Amino acid sequence: DxxxxxxxxxxxxxxxxxxxxxxxxxxxxxxxxxxxxxxxxxxxxxxxxxxxxxxxxxxxxxxxxxLEYRRKNLKPVDFKVNTNVKTLPGLFKHLVNNSEWYDKTGCIHSVSLFFNNGNVIIREDIGRHNAVDKVIGCALQCKYQFHNSLLYSSGRISSDMMLKAARAQVPVVVSKTAPTSLAVDIAEESGITLIGFARGRRLNIYTHPEQIDFNDVQNEFFINEHLKEGELLKNK
Structure with a gap:
């Protein structure tokens, strides 16, 4: 890869x-x-x-x-999606079950791109940024359309990773851990739904919740749509 x-x-x-x-x-x-x-x-x-x-x-x-130059030249994601929040735990389970080294080592990052037509790309790397580049590079070679995709990362979302997702016009980015404050700012500016701490039935939605379908989940999920100091890493 x-x-x-x-x-x-x-x-x-x-x-x-x-x-x-x-x-x-x-x-x-x-x-x-x-x-x-x-x-x-x-x-x-x-x-x-x-x-x-x-x-x-x-x-x-x-x-x-x-980063500032790339940020100024970003085009907002111009395609809106409707992602059912109930699907997120299953997506992470699929990511873990189909990653070769993530669960075995605990030190390898895994990133997946899920497409609404059922296609899935999973890549691993010791660097989170590299894993993002790998799934995007593979999708380009497969001629997949990013506007109907969701990016799921096992690691925290930094500003550089968010810029990569925005460049590819990925509308939804999810992580099992925290985003940085600058990543949240970039997601807000780019029209990307950013979700962090997606663990089991709990998750935090940091930006653009309008792309998430909450129907019939009130009793099944704990959803926090408000930022809390300490949940964001105050750096890039």
């Missing part, structure tokens, strides 16, 4: 808008390297992207792009 990772990264960073902008892919198995030859129109994008990168000590990436 290294190709999924690389393609997903190029897409979520805004370097490409689709697979048609990749002229050639060169894989070097012995050096564990993938090279991409992009179309001529992407060269200026690559140059600008390189100049906007900064060194970081963050756990997600040693080198990160300009």
């Amino acid at each position: 290294c190709e999924d990772l690389a393609i997903g990264f190029l897409f979520t960073e805004g370097i490409i808008s689709g697979l048609e902008e990749i002229d050639h892919i060169i894989k070097n198995q012995s050096e564990h390297r993938i090279e991409f030859i992009l179309s001529d129109k992407n060269k200026s994008i690559v140059n600008g992207w390189t100049e906007s990168r900064t060194m970081s000590s963050g756990c997600g990436q040693g080198v990160i792009s300009n």
Whole structure:
């Protein structure tokens, strides 16, 4: 799934808008390297992207792009969905049961993309950001439509992960843990429904609850639609 990772990264960073902008892919198995030859129109994008990168000590990436620049250039998700809250526990169970290393090791992150036509993509990685890039890269290669999808992460949702979801126009993002405060801000601006602490019959809805169907769940779920100090990690 290294190709999924690389393609997903190029897409979520805004370097490409689709697979048609990749002229050639060169894989070097012995050096564990993938090279991409992009179309001529992407060269200026690559140059600008390189100049906007900064060194970081963050756990997600040693080198990160300009989050504020990416945030300003986001397009709001223009497709609304109706997700029944009753389905969420089953989605996480499916994620865990079909992840090879997440449950065995406790140190690998697993991310899934669920589509309303029944298609599911699951990828794992030691880095949460990488797992998101992998599922998005795979979906691009499968020609799946993101506007009818839900992204489920085993780990916390950071601002960079939310930017990736927004870039792909994923309307609903769910995590079993907490989002950061900046991730919540980006979800609100992008029109994405962000759900955290989705554990069993309990969950917190941080943004855009209008995309969640609450019918006949009052006695089955504890749903908190209000932010509480301490549930958000006050960083990126």
